[in-house]
Each structure stands twice: as C-alpha cells, then as structure tokens.
Amino acid sequence: MRVATWLLAFAAAVVASSPSTAGIEALVHRRLPQHVHSFEFSIANASSAGSSDAYTVSTAHGGKVKVEGNSLSALATGLHRYLTDVAHVDLYWYIGNRLDLASDPLPHLSAPLTGSSIVPYRYHFNTVTTSYTSAFWTWEDWELQLDWMALRGINLPLAWIGVEKIFVEVFQEIGLTDDEILDFLSGPPFEAWNHLGNIQGSWNGSLPLSWVDSQFELQKKIVKRMVDLGMTPILPAFPGFVPRAISRVFPEANVVNGSTWEKFPTQWTNDTFMDPLDPRFTQLQKSFISKQTAAYGNVTQFYTLDQFNENNPFSGDADYLRNVSRGNWDALKAADPSAIWVMQGWLFASNTEFWTNDRIEAYLGGVPVDSDMLILDLVSESQPQWQRTNSYYGKPWIWCELHGYGGNMGFYGQVMNITANPIAALHNSSSLVGFGLSMEGQEGNEVVYDLLLDQAWSETPIETDSYFRNWVTARYAGSQSIPDNVYLAWDTLRSTVYNNTNLTSNAVSKSILELVPSTTGLLNRTGHHPTTINYNPDDMLRAWDLFYGAAFQEPSLWANPAYDYDLVDMSRQVLANAFNPLYQDLISAYNTTTTRSTGSHRALKIRATGKKLINLLWALDNVLQTNPHFRLSTWTSAARASAAGQENLEAFFEYEARNQITLWGPTGQISDYASKSWSGLVSSYYIPRWERFINYLAKTGPADYDQADFNAELLEWELGWQNDTSAGVSLVSDAIHIQDVLPKVIQDWEDIFSLSCTNI
Ligand SMILES: *[C@@H]1O[C@H](CO)[C@@H](O)[C@H](O)[C@H]1NC(C)=O
Ligand SMILES: *[C@@H]1O[C@H](CO)[C@@H](O)[C@H](O)[C@H]1NC(C)=O
Numbered sequence: 125m126r127v128a129t130w131l132l133a134f135a136a137a138v139v140a141s142s143p144s145t146a147g148i149e150a151l152v153h154r155r156l157p158q159h160v161h162s163f164e165f166s167i168a169n170a171s172s173a174g175s176s177d178a179y180t181v182s183t184a185h186g187g188k189v190k191v192e193g194n195s196l197s198a199l200a201t202g203l204h205r206y207l208t209d210v211a212h213v214d215l216y217w218y219i220g221n222r223l224d225l226a227s228d229p230l231p232h233l234s235a236p237l238t239g240s241s242i243v244p245y246r247y248h249f250n251t252v253t254t255s256y257t258s259a260f261w262t263w264e265d266w267e268l269q270l271d272w273m274a275l276r277g278i279n280l281p282l283a284w285i286g287v288e289k290i291f292v293e294v295f296q297e298i299g300l301t302d303d304e305i306l307d308f309l310s311g312p313p314f315e316a317w318n319h320l321g322n323i324q325g326s327w328n329g330s331l332p333l334s335w336v337d338s339q340f341e342l343q344k345k346i347v348k349r350m351v352d353l354g355m356t357p358i359l360p361a362f363p364g365f366v367p368r369a370i371s372r373v374f375p376e377a378n379v380v381n382g383s384t385w386e387k388f389p390t391q392w393t394n395d396t397f398m399d400p401l402d403p404r405f406t407q408l409q410k411s412f413i414s415k416q417t418a419a420y421g422n423v424t425q426f427y428t429l430d431q432f433n434e435n436n437p438f439s440g441d442a443d444y445l446r447n448v449s450r451g452n453w454d455a456l457k458a459a460d461p462s463a464i465w466v467m468q469g470w471l472f473a474s475n476t477e478f479w480t481n482d483r484i485e486a487y488l489g490g491v492p493v494d495s496d497m498l499i500l501d502l503v504s505e506s507q508p509q510w511q512r513t514n515s516y517y518g519k520p521w522i523w524c525e526l527h528g529y530g531g532n533m534g535f536y537g538q539v540m541n542i543t544a545n546p547i548a549a550l551h552n553s554s555s556l557v558g559f560g561l562s563m564e565g566q567e568g569n570e571v572v573y574d575l576l577l578d579q580a581w582s583e584t585p586i587e588t589d590s591y592f593r594n595w596v597t598a599r600y601a602g603s604q605s606i607p608d609n610v611y612l613a614w615d616t617l618r619s620t621v622y623n624n625t626n627l628t629s630n631a632v633s634k635s636i637l638e639l640v641p642s643t644t645g646l647l648n649r650t651g652h653h654p655t656t657i658n659y660n661p662d663d664m665l666r667a668w669d670l671f672y673g674a675a676f677q678e679p680s681l682w683a684n685p686a687y688d689y690d691l692v693d694m695s696r697q698v699l700a701n702a703f704n705p706l707y708q709d710l711i712s713a714y715n716t717t718t719t720r721s722t723g724s725h726r727a728l729k730i731r732a733t734g735k736k737l738i739n740l741l742w743a744l745d746n747v748l749q750t751n752p753h754f755r756l757s758t759w760t761s762a763a764r765a766s767a768a769g770q771e772n773l774e775a776f777f778e779y780e781a782r783n784q785i786t787l788w789g790p791t792g793q794i795s796d797y798a799s800k801s802w803s804g805l806v807s808s809y810y811i812p813r814w815e816r817f818i819n820y821l822a823k824t825g826p827a828d829y830d831q832a833d834f835n836a837e838l839l840e841w842e843l844g845w846q847n848d849t850s851a852g853v854s855l856v857s858d859a860i861h862i863q864d865v866l867p868k869v870i871q872d873w874e875d876i877f878s879l880s881c882t883n884i
C-alpha cells in the first residue's frame with residue numbers, strides 16, 4: 125500500500141505513542157460547553173505520521189457518544205462527522221460556531237459511523253493567505269480557524285505567523301542593525317511576498333519590533349493549539365532572501381539580486397538572495413531552525429521553503445538548478461536531520477516557459493532522497509502539473525484546490541474537478557500523499573472547500589447531490605425547519621454556478637464593477653481573475669429567488685446568521701451580474717449617440733445611463749452594509765486594532781490594509797488584484813471611479829477618448845484615497861437587517877428581480 129511504503133520511507137523513526145486527547149476535549153468545551161460530558165474520546169492503535177487515519181463513532185452505554193480513532197486528527201474528523209451528519213450542526217468562517225445548537229440529549233446512533241482517510245495528509249493554506257486573510261487576526265480569530273481546520277480533518281497546515289521574529293534574531297546575530305533588518309521586512313498585508321522573495325520593505329511606513337514581538341507571541345499559541353488538535357505545523361525555513369546590507373557584514377558572501385516583481389521599483393523588489401551553496405547559507409539555516417525549535421519545541425519535520433515563486437533563478441542551467449536544490453537540502457539536513465522540504469509548485473504552473481520539464485527534473489533531482497521533499501501541486505483542479513512532470517519525478521506531492529485569487533468574492537466552484545480528479549490522481553500516481561486547500565484568500569464558497577476535504581475520506585468521487593443536501597441541513601441549523609426551496613436553491617447552484625467545466629476561466633470570478641472603468645477590456649476576461657459569467661445568470665437569480673422566498677415560508681430563518689450571510693452573498697452576486705448589461709448600455713450610449721447627436725445631447729444620454737449604473741452600485745452598497753463581513757470597516761478596524769494603540773502604526777496599518785485591496789503597491793503596481801465587493805469600498809472607491817468615468821465620457825467624444833489620460837487622473841485620486849481614513853467607514857448600524865433593505869432594492873430594480881416569486 126502506498127501509505128505504508130511512504131510511512132516506512134520517511135516516518136519510520138517516529139515511534140507512535142498515544143497522544144493526549146485533551147486538545148479535542150478542550151475543543152468540545154469551547155464549542156459545545158453543554159455537552160462537555162457527553163463525549164468519550166480514545167485513541168487506539170495509534171498511527172504514525174504518514175499513515176492513514178481511521179475513526180469509529182458509536183453510542184456507548186449511558187448514551188455517551190464514543191469517538192475512537194488512531195490519531196487526534198481521526199478523532200476530530202469522527203467528531204465532525206457525527207456533528208454534521210447526525211446532529212446537523214457545524215462551525216463556519218464568518219458565521220462562527222453553530223455546534224452549540226446540537227440537540228440535548230445528543231442523538232443516538234443505531235449503528236456506528238466509521239471512516240478512514242484515503243490519503244495520510246490533509247493540507248491547508250497558501251503562503252499568501254497570511255496576508256490576504258489572516259494579516260490582522262486576533263487569537264480569537266485563530267481559535268475559530270484552528271477548530272474549523274481540525275474538525276475538517278486537516279493535519280498538515282502552514283504556520284507562517286511570527287516568522288519575522290526569527291528573521292530578526294538571525295540577522296541580528298550576524299551583525300545587521302535593526303534598521304537594516306526592518307528596511308527589509310514588509311507589513312502584515314504584504315509580508316507573504318516578502319517571505320517569497322518578491323518584495324522587500326514597506327512603502328509609506330515601516331514595521332516596528334513591537335509588532336514583530338506580538339506576532340511571535342501569537343504564533344506560540346497557534347503552534348501549540350495545532351499540536352493539541354492533531355496537526356503538524358509546516359514551519360518556515362531560511363529561504364536565502366536577505367537584507368541588501370548583507371554585503372556589509374558578509375563582504376565575501378555569494379549573493380545575487382533576484383528579478384523585478386510586477387514592475388515594482390527596485391527599492392522594493394529584486395530581493396537579494398544568498399546562494400545556497402555558500403557556506404554561510406548553511407550557517408543561517410542552522411541558526412534559523414534552532415531558534416525556531418527553541419521557541420516552539422520540536423513539533424515538526426516539515427519546512428516550507430520557496431525561492432523561485434514568480435522570481436526566476438539566476439540561471440536556467442540544469443547543473444545550477446540541481447546545485448541550488450542540493451544546497452538547500454544539505455543545509456536543511458544540517459539543521460534538522462529529519463527535515464522534509466515542502467515546496468509550493470505554483471512556479472511550475474505560472475511560468476511554464478522557464479520551467480521546462482528538464483529544468484524541473486534537474487531542480488527536484490538535486491534532492492537525492494525522494495521522501496525528503498513534498499510538493500504542493502497548487503492548482504490541481506485547473507492547472508495540474510503532476511501529469512507532465514510524471515508525478516514530480518517521484519517526489520511525494522499533494523493535490524491542492526486553489527479555487528480563487530486575491531480573496532476575490534464571486535460564487536464559484538468546479539464540483540466535478542474536485543471530486544473526480546483527485547480520485548483519478550490517486551489511482552494514477554503512486555507518490556500522491558494528500559489533498560488540500562491552497563486558496564490565496566479564504567472567501568465565501570465554503571461548500572467547495574468542505575467537499576474536497578471530505579473527499580479525502582471517500583474512495584469514490586462524492587455524489588454531490590446528497591452532499592449538498594446534507595451540507596444545507598447543517599448550515600441552517602437553528603431554524604425551526606428548512607423549507608424545500610432552500611435545498612432547491614443550493615441544488616440549482618450546485619449544477620450551474622458551482623459546476624464550471626470550461627477552464628478557460630478557472631477561478632473565482634471578479635465583477636467588472638471592481639475594475640478601473642474603461643470602454644473596452646472589462647467583460648469576458650478569462651484566466652485567473654475571470655469576468656466571464658460561466659453560467660446562465662438566470663440560474664443565479666433563480667437560486668436567489670428560491671432562497672429569499674424561503675424566509676417568508678419559515679420566518680425563523682431571518683434570525684439565522686448563516687441564512688443572513690448567504691442571502692447577502694447571493695444578493696451581491698445577482699446585483700454584480702446585473703451590472704454588466706447596464707455597463708454595456710452605457711458604452712453603447714457613448715458609441716452610438718456621438719455620430720448624429722450634438723455634444724450636449726450625447727452628454728445627457730450618457731449621464732442618464734450612467735445614473736442608473738451608479739444607483740445600482742448604491743443598492744449593492746446598501747445590501748452589503750447589513751452584514752459586517754461585507755464591510756470595509758471590518759478590515760480597516762482589524763488593521764488598526766492590530767497596531768495595539770500605537771498611533772503611527774495604526775495609520776500605517778490602515779494605509780496598508782486599504783492599499784492591498786485597491787492599488788496593491790505604492791502607485792498601483794497590481795491595482796484591483798485583491799478587489800472586494802465590500803460596503804464602504806463600493807461607496808467610497810468604486811462609485812467615485814465610475815462617476816469620474818461617466819463625467820469623462822460625457823465630456824470626451826470617442827475620437828478623443830484616451831484611456832491613459834483617464835487612468836493618470838484617476839490614479840491621483842486613488843492615491844489620495846489610500847490615506848483618507850474617513851473614506852467608506854462611516855458608522856453603520858448593526859440594526860439594519862438585510863430583511864429591511866431588500867424589499868426596496870427589489871422594488872427599485874424590478875427588471876433585475878423580475879423572477880421574484882416572493883410575496884412581500
Ligand atoms: C487495534 O488493532 C487490533 C489488532 O489489529 C484490532 O484487533 C483492534 O480491533 C484494533 N482496535 C481498534 C479500536 O481499531
Ligand atoms: C543589488 O541591488 C543593489 C541596489 O540597486 C545594488 O546596490 C547591489 O550592488 C546589487 N547587488 C548585486 C549583487 O548585484
């Protein structure tokens with residue numbers, strides 16, 4: 125069996141002993157305090173790292189729910205299976221804990237539930253999730269996240285938080301000054317690209333050591349909790365990126381400057397990289413790993429290390445590439461003889477021109493022991509690389525669902541690719557050892573994340589119709605009943621919106637309302653940030669209609685936070701889809717009125733069409749405002765709170781938070797990459813942009829249309845917005861409910877909501 129072989133290959137040294145179940149019991153205490161005595165957990169036949177996990181859940185004498193398994197992750201998964209499939213409750217991002225709604229007494233099981241994982245590893249996170257999603261998280265946010273992960277069977281997560289502390293200490297040790305070090309590090313919503321060697325430093329501010337310390341304290345809790353919940357953290361390793369001033373302390377060191385990333389000025393990119401063959405590289409790696417082990421304990425053998433993520437090697441020579449990875453491996457092994465090097469395989473998908481098969485084979489071949497590496501096939505559902513690389517030339521790898529870029533917010537999924545494909549891969553690749561999630565930002569669409577994680581416990585592709593049905597039953601726990609129309613709504617989404625099979629557009633879609641206005645190039649974008657709508661928009665509307673109508677049949681849904689969140693999200697998508705035809709009306713008014721109308725007549729026509737589009741954006745903002753998870757202020761106030769009362773730092777963090785979701789760079793280097801449909805952002809950023817555009821069209825005939833001119837003026841305004849701490853965050857009342865807002869929106873936009881079968 126694959127699992128067994130792999131186990132022998134690289135975890136044989138780890139002697140399995142029964143870990144304490146206290147971490148799982150503590151989870152029950154946190155999330156179902158009234159049932160703290162209703163469960164009994166035990167580990168039998170403890171498995172070693174790298175083998176399959178198995179659980180059995182049954183009702184014991186006295187009515188207790190008995191959860192047995194061969195690992196902590198097996199216990200957590202068995203517990204989750206019972207809670208979702210039998211008690212019909214769960215815990216979610218945004219919505220939070222709903223497990224405490226489980227009935228009392230807990231339901232009995234007439235027959236035991238059993239499950240076993242078909243892969244030893246369930247992986248979570250992308251290196252950039254640290255910046256898109258958790259940049260400003262508190263410990264409470266992390267607690268929810270870690271419980272979410274444990275219950276869903278994740279046992280191998282990335283753990284990047286607090287790494288700045290280790291970098292600082294390593295660099296101080298070799299004589300770099302604090303200023304030289306802090307000039308190199310990047311702030312929270314950008315730190316991930318510093319970790320990847322794409323950028324260095326911060327524009328418009330700098331990170332203080334106090335923040336570095338606070339994140340380090342946070343990481344100690346995170347790592348401990350991961351271990352308590354049966355997860356093996358993948359900790360960072362020294363990747364070789366160093367402050368420019370390295371040449372002052374190591375004049376002889378073999379360093380090169382990396383490539384420019386996304387047209388950033390050299391000051392903030394071209395990171396200096398120390399050659400892994402330089403003996404000082406090993407010195408720094410040993411220093412890094414030993415400081416980290418001293419801080420968190422000996423908790424892992426997995427180290428994440430990426431050097432060429434959107435950053436091309438100094439040379440494409442096969443010998444050079446083989447030497448570099450050999451150098452990495454030697455240094456890692458010198459620091460920890462049990463080390464396994466984990467690498468994101470994104471580079472192989474994103475730069476196929478550089479990464480030819482020969483180069484990949486050379487680079488991976490530099491590591492002489494296959495089991496000392498673990499490759500994340502980062503976009504397996506859309507751009508898998510494992511076939512062309514013959515399963516990474518024998519290195520173990522994980523099948524990952526990337527799903528979305530930059531935390532963009534469209535409804536999206538590939539239910540077939542994330543069920544059938546990983547199973548097919550398992551049959552066709554003997555070095556596949558895990559399934560996992562590698563989304564850039566965690567966003568909505570939780571159902572398609574759950575689906576892949578559950579697929580890790582099913583030998584055949586999951587039947588999505590019953591899966592969605594079960595999922596919906598747990599999702600709306602707490603309402604008196606769940607009307608059929610709620611199931612029908614989700615089933616409609618399942619077979620349309622969540623069933624993309626045209627991979628020309630292959631990730632979460634972006635609405636054009638979030639893009640810099642233009643007469644061309646907005647609609648029908650394909651690829652990673654598609655603006656295509658890969659389904660009939662009437663299907664989205666039909667699902668919305670069924671879903672909204674359900675609360676009139678079952679009014680207890682109005683008070684259900686999952687229903688609230690989903691209704692806001694579905695309404696958002698319907699309005700976003702409706703933006704496209706209004707935009708097309710505007711452009712055709714512009715194009716067709718010009719030839720035969722006077723300037724002022726044309727301007728009137730454009731303003732009238734434009735007004736409608738602006739009004740739609742206001743309606744969208746009003747809808748989004750009703751839920752804190754769709755508000756700009758939630759993001760900016762988390763940023764300020766993370767600065768813990770230091771005034772200058774508050775301003776800097778808020779600036780960075782605003783910058784990431786808009787200009788993404790000092791002057792718009794990757795503008796709108798991480799755009800969001802958030803209340804406040806729509807009203808204070810997107811609406812003014814479209815207003816300026818409408819004014820521009822009204823003033824400028826098509827013959828004089830100049831996009832570059834328009835963009836340059838717009839950029840001036842966008843730069844001002846970055847520091848406007850009042851923009852889009854005026855106090856909104858939590859008392860305004862989606863239920864109060866939707867009727868007026870529907871009335872004002874009868875043509876959009878024409879399908880509505882609801883009796884308001
Ligand atoms: C533990 O392993 C033994 C021997 O293989 C088996 O008989 C027993 O049923 C296992 N226990 C559990 C709880 O799986
Ligand atoms: C890297 O770039 C810096 C800043 O432009 C320059 O001073 C330095 O000489 C470069 N280093 C190498 C090794 O090219």
Ligand SMILES: *[C@@H]1O[C@H](CO)[C@@H](O)[C@H](O)[C@H]1NC(C)=O
Nearest residue numbers: 381382383384385390393394
């Ligand atoms: C930065 O990288 C680019 C290639 O992407 C290169 O042309 C340029 O010389 C580099 N600059 C420095 C200072 O190394």
Ligand SMILES: *[C@@H]1O[C@H](CO)[C@@H](O)[C@H](O)[C@H]1NC(C)=O
Nearest residue numbers: 441442443444445446447448
């Ligand atoms: C790779 O390493 C070998 C052995 O140390 C050395 O002989 C060779 O010159 C190196 N090649 C390159 C391109 O760095």
Ligand SMILES: *[C@@H]1O[C@H](CO)[C@@H](O)[C@H](O)[C@H]1NC(C)=O
Nearest residue numbers: 413417422459460461462463
């Ligand atoms: C942790 O302990 C294992 C087993 O003794 C050992 O192989 C490994 O090198 C240790 N890791 C570190 C970082 O010291």
Ligand SMILES: *[C@@H]1O[C@H](CO)[C@@H](O)[C@H](O)[C@H]1NC(C)=O
Nearest residue numbers: 505506507508540541545625
């Ligand atoms: C995804 O699924 C579609 C439909 O079954 C299939 O045509 C396509 O090849 C799959 N894509 C990948 C990358 O496997």
Ligand SMILES: *[C@@H]1O[C@H](CO)[C@@H](O)[C@H](O)[C@H]1NC(C)=O
Nearest residue numbers: 539540588618619620623625
């Ligand atoms: C998804 O779409 C494909 C191709 O269009 C179709 O064959 C399949 O039945 C659909 N799957 C679901 C779950 O609706």
Ligand SMILES: *[C@@H]1O[C@H](CO)[C@@H](O)[C@H](O)[C@H]1NC(C)=O
Nearest residue numbers: 626627628629648649650656
């Ligand atoms: C897939 O999408 C692309 C881009 O939207 C479109 O041009 C193409 O016709 C679609 N293919 C199919 C089979 O629908």
Ligand SMILES: *[C@@H]1O[C@H](CO)[C@@H](O)[C@H](O)[C@H]1NC(C)=O
Nearest residue numbers: 644645646647648649656657
């Ligand atoms: C976008 O695609 C739609 C549907 O295929 C088509 O009707 C429309 O003309 C396209 N628009 C542009 C601007 O390419």
Ligand SMILES: *[C@@H]1O[C@H](CO)[C@@H](O)[C@H](O)[C@H]1NC(C)=O
Nearest residue numbers: 643644711712715826827829
């Ligand atoms: C409208 O006019 C612009 C600028 O002249 C042109 O590029 C574009 O293709 C036209 N669009 C439509 C929908 O006619």
Ligand SMILES: *[C@@H]1O[C@H](CO)[C@@H](O)[C@H](O)[C@H]1NC(C)=O
Nearest residue numbers: 328329772775776779846847
């Ligand atoms: C914007 O805010 C940043 C961070 O507080 C600050 O460094 C910068 O000088 C401000 N810029 C302007 C134009 O006010």
Ligand SMILES: *[C@@H]1O[C@H](CO)[C@@H](O)[C@H](O)[C@H]1NC(C)=O
Nearest residue numbers: 327328790791843844846847
């Ligand atoms: C941030 O820094 C860049 C580059 O120095 C500058 O162009 C921009 O105006 C600054 N932005 C703010 C809001 O201060």
